[in-house]
Amino acid sequence: MKKEIAQSSVKEKIKGFIDSFGWPRLIIAGFLLLLFLVAPLGGISILTSISDVLMRFGMNSIMVLAMVPMIHSGCGLNFGLPLGIISGLLGGTLSMQFGFTGGVSFLVAILITVFFGTLFGWAYGVLLNKVKGGEMMIATYVGYAAVSFMCIMWLLLPYSNPQMVWGYKGTGLRTTISTEGYYLHILSDFLKIKIGNLEIPTGALLFFAFFAFLMWAFLHTKTGTAMTAVGSNPTFAKASGINVDRTRTLSVIMSTVLGGIGILAYQQAFGFIQLYMGPFYMALPAVSAILIGGASVNKASIPNVIIGTLLFQGIVTMTPSVMNSLIHTDMSEVIRIIASNGMILYALTRKSEAK
């Protein structure tokens, strides 16, 4: 008898663990582990793989972090991330246009990004306050519209830096612009650690840690607490004297600015600024990463960001190399799409449960 009871309690514990951790996260973590286990069979160096994952973590994590404030304030997942990314693109290109180089160009890029991010974020926030309940749908279209509008603007804006404009015409920005000579690897190479095949982009990780700390600290302040409460129960917040709309707008501004800074961190590691349709595809990976990390549509934390980005980028890095070496067909894109879209679908269906 006693044994049975003990067994059932173990069972319950496991069940409780699975429930709290969530099946999808468990499956993805298991899959990633499997990939690392079979990697040596395909002749792939695990250390190189880990380096890749870390590099991609540094590239993408701030954009994932950008999801946090809007989730806290109840605006849902920021499918309008491309708007933030566009402010980052403006920051990067303007900084280059003004002739700054090296580290200074990165700093200037951040400053310009913060300016445009605040401006765009404010307008975006005002819009989202008018469509309470349908934020995520509207956000998606804000992203689409912003990208398309900027497709025109990249051609029309009077940029003249020869490294950036189309060579044959002398006007209009190219689709990809190299950051070489400006802020290429400005973070990744800072205090970089290299042990054999293992490379750790310390600077990029510290850069993320800095913003993650700011976010964590913000959520512990009076205003941050108010933001969480607004997301949890707007009527309660209103009855406590909080200006709900202003708090929501603030969260959207934060999210937009972080999206912009996130793309700068991405560009310095990647080596190129991707214009035109580039920002179009950036929102979904960030959204699914934070969901894989265990966030829901109305709750998110810094650990969610870290775990989620590691898992998501792990899959993205590992599947092409391992799959290709094992079965000689490129399944990676398919698996990535299934994982990211499946995760979003799962989270959206769980939305009502959380309430």
Add this chain to the structure above:
Amino acid sequence: MDNMTPVLEVKNISKDFFGNQVLKNINFSMEKGEILGLVGENGAGKSTLMKILFGMNEIAETGGYGGSFFLDGKEAKFTSPFDALDAGIGMVHQEFSLLPDFTTTENIVLNREDRKKSSVLSDIFGNRLDTIDRKAMEKNAIEAINKLGVDLDEDMLVSQMPVGHKEFTEISRELSRVGMKLLILDEPTAVLTESEAETLLMTMKKLSRGGISIIFITHRLHEIMEVCDKILVMRDGVIVSNLDKDKTSIPEITKAMVGREVKGGEGNKEGRDIEKLPDVMKIEHLWVNMPGEIVRDFSISVKKGEILGIGGLAGQGKLGIPNGIMGLYPAGGKVTFEDKEVKLNNPDWCIKNGLAFVSEDRRGVGLLLDESLEWNVTFTAMQAQNKYLKPILGGLIKWRDQKAIEEATNKYIKELQIKCTSSKQKAKALSGGNQQKVCLAKAFALEPKLLFVSEPTRGIDVGAKALVLEALKKANKENGTTIVMVSSELEELRSICDRIAIITDGKVEGILPASSSSEEFGALMISAGKALKKETEK
């Protein structure tokens, strides 16, 4: 003897929602063609009883009910409203269930449309694909409308109708069913104009003469007196009176509705002389647009240190008063608090200037269900009064002071005996009574000079009720907090208030000391019925 079998006989019906008893030992029976009036305050259990009779799913989902009821002598066991419909029960709900873009006819015969001879499609796919016979449908609909005796356009879209016509469409739909024996009308007159209501009452009499039994739920007592044969008064889940129309009067019904027992509850006889106290808040010509609880022209002055009760029947506007002053619903008029004019529609100003509010809507307004008790208790005080914060960098950053938050929360958990596993437990995990205590703790943490409490004991058990009232009394006595308490429970108001204002139609009907008798309060509330009656006569 066969025709003596009652149409409906209810035996010992009881129902609880997760341990919270809402119906207890309900027994009554109805004859053919009888109109039964069912009255009682909100939350008395009327709707739950009707849901049981109509076989609504939520009853089965919450654990079913105890006891049984019989239709024409046969025990009814409904698993869904469809069974109830088949058995001849029709119900018109408070909210309309009509398709707005369908015509009157289509709504009346929905899913019971007349069919023409089968078409090729229905030969292949079954009779769901029969062609419908619009002429026959129209005929049936008009028949039902005529039975009701009203003037309805059978081709009009529901979305273009005035509310009264929607109501009539719903009733026609129930009447058009074959074998309709028992019609349940849940507050049908609430949305009707006086003349429409009059038509409906006349129709009800006609239907009853035609042999249909009707259960009529309403808050308007004069309507009950006009059409009903028998009157059931419900209170706290039991039937407190079963009255014959000919042998009763509106005062008797009101007394049964509001008083636990006629000679029960002693009023608060501590006899504080509040007349000498200075005014702390002066409310002049307040209006509040709170749906269902509209305040029209409310004026009163609140004395410093008193407990003022605000009572009245449901829907008369008593709930709108605190909600309006605290800025949760649009309000206007002039309110002065300690010689400062209260900024209406501005919760922040109110809280910063020493007002606090415990809302009647615990889950919607009162609590952060998904957050810890710590947050629930301290949040408002933190935001409005900068309590529980540590300044960093000379106050540039206001950091949450976890230690202070925990201390404060634990203090209130102990003081109010909140049953929880720890201060980290989420508010949604607590029972209703304990949630209410958390709401109180939230208000006390603000250390208000004037506290509004709205329905503080609604839906909580007896033990918690006593505790909540005790806590309010204590705050009033020890901290000198002025309390304005709004409640539908007259006895509760009488037990702790100094004086009680009765609200009728958004205005003060009268103010009495709490030691006045139930009868006197009842008389004030009835004038609600009288006033409406007068309007009808006009």
